[in-house]
Amino acid sequence: MAFVDHGRGGTGEPVAALLRPGNAGGNTAAGHITTARLALAQLPKHYRRGRQTLIRTDSGSGTHEFVAWLAQRGRWLSYSVGMTITDAIHAAVLHVPADAWTPAVEPDGEIRDGAWTAELAGDCLAGWPKGMRLIVRKERPNPGAQLRFTDADGMRLTCFATNTIDIPIAQLELRHGQRARAEDRIRAARATGLRNLPLHEAAQNRIWLEIVSLALDLLAWMPMLALTGKPKLWEPRRLRLRLFSAAAQLVTTARRRHLRFADHLPWTDIITSAIHRLAALPNPG
Structure with a gap:
């Protein structure tokens, strides 16, 4: 299901949904591309391409095919796509200097306690479209939460890719995190008849x-x-x-x-x- 933000403090309106078989994979690039096309088709014509339109997804869409489609020449869309923590990303995080980490921020501009962001470079960008940036966040997990194999040094890691260059890293991370509003709409959809x-x-x-x-x-x-x-x-x-x-x-x-x-x-x-x-x-x- 695809959503578009109202830009007025709303939580986003569902504009496209794709009915798939129950055994369909969660990160099928063809399904994500089809849903993105349907969502863009419902926007006014002047918003269907260009940097002013932002495509924001979770890590299920973090595939080479989908990101390449977003970055295709002539489409020029802005994107903020969640990425799975691969071995290459995990290794790059371990080599980030301590002074390269920037404190994460809350929506009100206050510094988020126990969370930092940094941009990755090197081999983890190999094979991805030109101009793509990898932003990683490390955060102390909640008390009692179990660490995952992809975490490092006791920190919970999350990562996303973007092609936006004119926004500070902390604001990019905050912007990507706000895509969690879509989870509210998905919960509403299930309560309305899609469960x-x-x-x-x-x-x-x-x-x-x-x-x-x-x-x-x-x-x-x-x-x-x-x-x-x-x-x-x-x-x-x-x-x-x-x-x-x-x-x-x-x-x-x-x-x-x-x-x-x-x-x-x-x-x-x-x-x-x-x-x-x-x-x-x-x-x-």
Whole structure:
């Protein structure tokens, strides 16, 4: 599933999804390229190529084929692609000088305690597209967390590739980490009907996927346009319980229709404010 960020503090809207067999691999370059094409096709034409459009993925997309497709001449897309910690990357991390590590930062600009970032060079870049940069983060794991084979010196390692050159390393790492917003949308998609596909035929499930995608569009845009504060962050289950299932009366009087909610409903103010906020929006047509 591919997402596009709203740029207004939202968590991203799902714009493309690809239904694949259950035994499909997680890092199949062909599937990632197809989904990226579908996502780009839904953007305005002037955003379908150029550095102002950023493709951001997790390490499942960190393949030679996908990165080469992103870096293809004439496409000129910006990318921030998670990478698996290979032996070459692991060896390069061990040779990074101590003074080359930069403290990682939080979204508010404060230094993140126990986390550092650095750029890798050397053999770990061999065979990758020209202009690609490898940024690695090392971080103290949470208490009780088990180390992995890919960790080094008791530090948890993560790595991503990018072709952006005009942003400090710490900001690049922060920008890539914000792709975790997509996990919220994936969780919302599962809660909306994609946890288990209900039908037997692939064609029928594609129709189901289209229906759920429409619901996800509503769940993405409605909080951004109609809600404020904490309700803007509510997930599908809470929205269904507090807003979508609220009982009301539709009353017609003096040739006007009024939607009346019970005064004792705790969420009446939120619902009515959302309705007024939506009604005040200009007609997109």
